[in-house]
Amino acid sequence: MSNSKPNILLIYTGGTIGMVKDFKTGVLKAFNFNSLLNKIPELQLLDCNINTVSFKEPIDSSNMNPEYWVQIAELVETNYNEFDGFVILHGSDTMSYTASAISFMLENLSKPVVFTGSQLPIGDLRTDAKENLITSIQVASLQKNGIPVIQEVCLYFEYKLYRANRTTKINAEHFQAFDSPNYRELAESGVHLKINKKYLFKPEANKALKVHKNFNNNIALIKLFPGITKNVIESIFNTPNLKAVILETYGAGNCTTESWFINLLEQNISKGIHIINITQCSGGSVMMGHYETSSNLKSIGVISGKDITTEAAVCKLMYLLGEDISKENFKNLYEMPIRGEMM
Ligand code: ASP
Numbered sequence: 001m002s003n004s005k006p007n008i009l010l011i012y013t014g015g016t017i018g019m020v021k022d023f024k025t026g027v028l029k030a031f032n033f034n035s036l037l038n039k040i041p042e043l044q045l046l047d048c049n050i051n052t053v054s055f056k057e058p059i060d061s062s063n064m065n066p067e068y069w070v071q072i073a074e075l076v077e078t079n080y081n082e083f084d085g086f087v088i089l090h091g092s093d094t095m096s097y098t099a100s101a102i103s104f105m106l107e108n109l110s111k112p113v114v115f116t117g118s119q120l121p122i123g124d125l126r127t128d129a130k131e132n133l134i135t136s137i138q139v140a141s142l143q144k145n146g147i148p149v150i151q152e153v154c155l156y157f158e159y160k161l162y163r164a165n166r167t168t169k170i171n172a173e174h175f176q177a178f179d180s181p182n183y184r185e186l187a188e189s190g191v192h193l194k195i196n197k198k199y200l201f202k203p204e205a206n207k208a209l210k211v212h213k214n215f216n217n218n219i220a221l222i223k224l225f226p227g228i229t230k231n232v233i234e235s236i237f238n239t240p241n242l243k244a245v246i247l248e249t250y251g252a253g254n255c256t257t258e259s260w261f262i263n264l265l266e267q268n269i270s271k272g273i274h275i276i277n278i279t280q281c282s283g284g285s286v287m288m289g290h291y292e293t294s295s296n297l298k299s300i301g302v303i304s305g306k307d308i309t310t311e312a313a314v315c316k317l318m319y320l321l322g323e324d325i326s327k328e329n330f331k332n333l334y335e336m337p338i339r340g341e342m343m
Contacts, residue, residue: 006048006084006141010036011075013068013098014058015091017116017133020123028121030058039122042134048141051083061091061117064098066215066318072098073105076113077211084148085112085140089133092117092169092177095155096311099164101215103153103312103339104319108207112140112150115164116157119175128175132157135189142195152201152340154186161187163201165312165341168282181283182307182343201340214322216243221314223248223280230260237268243321244274246305246313253277253286253304254293266300274321274330278305278313285343303334306342316341 012018012033019028020039033054037043043050053075059068076086090098099115106113116136118129136156142149153164158176166183170176187195218241222233236245245268249255265275277286277297285307288298298304305313320333337343 008048008050008085009083010052010087012054012089015117017089017118017129019121061094064094069101070213087136087140088115096167099155100312101315103165105212107210110151110203111148113153114140115155159189160185168309215318216321218243221246246276248280253288262296269301276303276305303331308342312341
């Protein structure tokens with residue numbers, strides 16, 4: 001067993017967590033992350049060595065995009081051998097998207113990558129940032145016989161550790177801002193840090209980390225509603241360079257049986273456009289063929305997103321489109337869990 005303390009890399013991308021309020025003006029501004037240890041002396045009590053690195057220009061997470069995802073993945077890649085765990089500070093608004101994207105990018109990950117953030121800035125008296133940050137670092141430091149306990153991308157917020165690609169932001173006001181409706185939490189922090197071992201992702205042993213950096217964002221996301229018009233759907237399918245469409249359908253993957261709708265989908269599938277069926281419900285799964293209102297989708301070759309979140313569905317789609325995959329394999333691969341993102 002190794003006696004040395006785990007080395008943790010803290011990556012600050014932006015968001016409320018890394019801000020302090022200017023007491024004179026009341027304006028929130030990013031603070032210098034190099035002085036983090038002075039601002040939060042509690043961090044020195046943790047049983048690990050912490051190094052920090054920050055985006056040159058920290059961003060509000062509403063400005064996130066695949067280019068920033070590549071920057072984050074490269075920070076993990078270039079520091080992978082020197083560090084035992086990674087904590088990524090990120091605005092909460094799009095954290096589930098980024099964390100899902102990073103989970104697809106990092107194939108064969110065998111170390112913890114923990115995303116966290118906060119609803120109130122770290123300098124605020126009532127902040128949730130300190131607990132989120134301190135416990136995230138503890139989670140990233142957990143080892144058993146020198147091997148990291150967590151070997152996947154996860155998200156820690158308000159006493160719960162979730163698999164990142166199962167999360168969604170559910171509240172803009174409460175400290176409990178995230179939920180994982182279709183997968184149990186990986187750990188819960190109370191008096192003790194309780195790990196739900198049987199829910200942890202087990203990567204294949206001894207495989208080298210492979211970082212995938214090609215995302216193809218020529219996709220669209222359509223949320224169906226009663227009365228949606230043919231014009232709207234047609235104009236989306238006429239988008240130049242469009243490669244795939246995610247349909248957010250009703251309940252267990254159901255939609256209108258009107259012939260104009262089904263014909264339009266069928267024509268586009270035969271042109272090579274991938275169509276993915278995910279549910280608008282926050283919990284539960286698509287089961288195509290269970291009702292008459294989804295059996296047409298199944299017979300024309302629509303891909304089932306099963307119980308995937310919208311965030312993970314978008315990121316998995318951009319990731320798979322960026323890989324060189326044949327049309328036949330695409331459906332099989334999309335319908336298979338590759339990072340624990342679906343049942
Ligand atoms: N708008 C902020 C962001 O997502 C909110 C937060 O940090 O939680 O960057």
